Amino acid sequence: xxxxxxxxxxxxxxxxxxxxxxxxxxxxxxxxxxxxxxxxxxxxxxxxxxxxxxxxxxxxxxxxxxxxxxxxxxxxxxxxxxxxxxxxxxxxxxxxxxxxxxxxxxxxxxxxx
Amino acid sequence: xxxxxxxxxxxxxxxxxxxxxxxxxxxxxxxxxxxxxxxxxxxxxxxxxxxxxxxxxxxxxxxxxxxxxxxxxxxxxxxxxxxxxxxxxxxxxxxxxxxxxxxxxxxxxxxxxxxxxxxxxxxxxxxxxxxxxxxxxxxxxxxxxxxxxxxxxxxxxxxxxxxxxxxxxxxxxxxxxxxxxxxxxxxxxxxxxxxxxxxxxxxxxxxxxxxxxxxxxxxxxxxxxxxxxxxxxxxxxxxxxxxxxxxxxxxx
Numbered sequence: 001x002x003x004x005x006x007x008x009x010x011x012x013x014x015x016x017x018x019x020x021x022x023x024x025x026x027x028x029x030x031x032x033x034x035x036x037x038x039x040x041x042x043x044x045x046x047x048x049x050x051x052x053x054x055x056x057x058x059x060x061x062x063x064x065x066x067x068x069x070x071x072x073x074x075x076x077x078x079x080x081x082x083x084x085x086x087x088x089x090x091x092x093x094x095x096x097x098x099x100x101x102x103x104x105x106x107x108x109x110x111x112x113x
Numbered sequence: 114x115x116x117x118x119x120x121x122x123x124x125x126x127x128x129x130x131x132x133x134x135x136x137x138x139x140x141x142x143x144x145x146x147x148x149x150x151x152x153x154x155x156x157x158x159x160x161x162x163x164x165x166x167x168x169x170x171x172x173x174x175x176x177x178x179x180x181x182x183x184x185x186x187x188x189x190x191x192x193x194x195x196x197x198x199x200x201x202x203x204x205x206x207x208x209x210x211x212x213x214x215x216x217x218x219x220x221x222x223x224x225x226x227x228x229x230x231x232x233x234x235x236x237x238x239x240x241x242x243x244x245x246x247x248x249x250x251x252x253x254x255x256x257x258x259x260x261x262x263x264x265x266x267x268x269x270x271x272x273x274x275x276x277x278x279x280x281x282x283x284x285x286x287x288x289x290x291x292x293x294x295x296x297x298x299x300x301x302x303x304x305x306x307x308x309x310x311x312x313x314x315x316x317x318x319x320x321x322x323x324x325x326x327x328x329x330x331x332x333x334x335x336x337x338x339x340x341x342x343x344x345x346x347x348x349x350x351x352x353x354x355x356x357x358x359x360x361x362x363x364x365x
Binding site for chain 2: 001003008009012013014015016017018019024026027028032035036041042044045046049050051053055057061063064067078079082093096097100109
């Protein structure tokens with residue numbers, strides 16, 4: 001498509017903003033009706049967490065861009081190494097993140113493109 | 114590193130709404146917001162390389178906000194997808210906003226919070242703001258929670274929208290090792306955040322189920338993978354946790 005004029009902005013407003021904010025508004029309407037301690041909110045919480053977890057899994061298993069050509073075993077090993085660091089350090093976030101990134105960087109440097 | 118050191122022990126009982134708003138704003142100097150900013154530098158580099166004009170990139174950052182939705186939108190723009198098809202693809206990726214918002218709203222509203230305010234603030238919810246709020250909002254006195262979220266959400270969106278504009282012109286292409294690590298920060302950060310912020314066992318169950326099913330459905334049904342994995346994984350986790358609890362109660 002052409003990136004000139006007003007059309008791209010209309011395209012972004014409809015296919016981007018409206019397509020996303022509709023669900024946020026529906027979430028407010030739904031959230032206003034559930035009690036914080038009900039069984040229903042537990043289910044909503046579980047579904048929301050599983051959705052975010054699915055996005056995470058997709059980013060690790062099927063990345064786009066620079067990681068697309070890296071071996072999947074390296075990415076999985078980096079996550080497992082990060083998890084080990086996270087739990088060994090007493091569930092410290094920074095240990096888990098630093099461990100995973102360091103493992104990935106070393107692996108990328110060794111397997112190198 | 115847990116970012117701002119606000120806990121139930123350090124937060125005074127009588128924080129005004131302004132205090133809570135400012136406390137939320139301070140969240141911009143936290144690990145989650147730092148990682149998101151790195152992701153947006155990556156996004157600016159990606160759109161600059163793809164040839165999308167900077168005005169449109171800034172506009173979509175403020176208007177759409179959720180990063181996965183924007184990546185799909187850019188893909189649609191580049192391939193010249195029909196408006197209706199682009200809407201469908203983006204909207205399917207954004208269905209997850211509904212349970213995310215619905216699980217946060219009961220934690221932050223009071224009986225007197227107007228719905229229009231929640232509708233307005235819901236725009237600032239995406240994965241980072243959701244994880245941040247789920248982790249920290251319960252330490253804020255209830256009357257100030259909406260102000261706390263507003264302070265964080267509005268600041269995070271504004272700063273990143275400006276950052277995309279600045280980075281667009283400044284970023285030359287990173288070496289693949291650097292951009293690969295930048296990209297990998299986001300999933301790893303989300304994983305650890307969800308784990309440490311979980312105050313209910315069902316969240317750990319759902320995290321595991323969503324990771325496994327997310328991987329399976331991404332390979333089998335990539336069009337609807339997130340939705341299927343979320344609904345099925347979340348329901349399984351919820352049911353499994355209930356069953357385990359009932360069993361424990363019967364034995365105990």
